[in-house]
Amino acid sequence: MRAQLLDGRTTSKTMLDSVAVGAAEFLRTRGRAPVLATILVGDDPASHTYVRMKVNRCKQVGITSRRIDLTESTSTGDLVRVITELSSDPDVDGILLQHPVPPGVDERAAFEAINPAKDVDGVTRASFAAMAFSADGFSSATPGGIIALLDAYEIPLAGSRAVVVGRSAILGKPVGMLLLERDATVTFCHSKTGDLENHIREADIVVAAAGVPDLIKGDWIKLGAVVVDAGYVDNRGDVEFESAAARSAWITPVPGGVGPMTIATLLAQTLAAAEKRTIVK
């Protein structure tokens, strides 16, 4: 292997240490800990695991989590009502609705019920617009975590050719916007892209976010490129790791790359939301 690792575990640990310091200071000055509400609809085992990881991390850094689990048969109306209540609850600082929701539930409607001031997972249209215009607001957690990881290793973005594989509302599209705001030349690829290989071959930075294990072959990677693999299916990424690591300059491992950065960003934004919403007594 010739690539160096973009180590999300170490980088997220540094971020979480600083969140813990901020949360302790918040508790001292406001008399309560920051609060993150997590909402899980249905019983997808992977989603349960992710929410449990987020709740555990909250505990470790001194953020209180309020966990709300709803049944598979929850209607859009019921979910929107629950989120609307949390949105106006003065004791809640951040709201995370775990994606995906069961088929039949309107996920966009549910996301839009989140008060943008509490949208610490960055899923509302307001947050997307803030990312696209470099305005005040929260980044989508995974895209924000990816940029924080690239910054931690001082990877230059301006003028680079970035290829994003995937265009979902919580990952592909917003990460492309953040890269564009940092002056990268951004190309989006998706399931209708006919010549994925040719795009990847030109890329200085590849952000893989398709959820198709080994979709991107190692020998497509340009020599010296930076590879960020956000794919996460049964602990496997979208990029063939060994052969990609032989050609790239920097690469994220899966696990241990983007995943831990997602959670650290979520918690850092929860602290920031709490600080913004409250005044020191």
Ligand SMILES: NC(=O)C1=CN([C@@H]2O[C@H](COP(=O)(O)OP(=O)(O)OC[C@H]3O[C@@H](n4cnc5c(N)ncnc54)[C@H](OP(=O)(O)O)[C@@H]3O)[C@@H](O)[C@H]2O)C=CC1
């Ligand atoms: N590590 C982390 O913190 C996180 C990891 N993830 C992981 O990232 C991956 C993507 O998640 P998410 O964005 O929610 O997934 P979605 O399923 O919502 O989106 C997948 C995207 O990939 C595109 N795509 C699918 N197949 C191909 C293909 N063969 N070639 C090119 N593009 C393709 C789709 O294109 P089209 O739009 O045309 O359908 C779509 O835009 C998943 O593995 C998920 O588990 C997600 C969130 C956080």
Ligand SMILES: Nc1nc(=O)c2c([nH]1)NC[C@@H]1CN(c3ccc(C(=O)N[C@@H](CCC(=O)O)C(=O)O)cc3)C=[N+]21
């Ligand atoms: N609204 C919403 N926001 C999300 O951010 C969101 C979501 N929905 N739905 C599902 C995906 C998935 N996701 C992960 C977060 C952390 C790890 C993570 O920390 N993984 C560890 C490994 C953990 C382990 O399996 O031991 C790692 O990559 O090293 C993985 C995946 C967030 N998601």
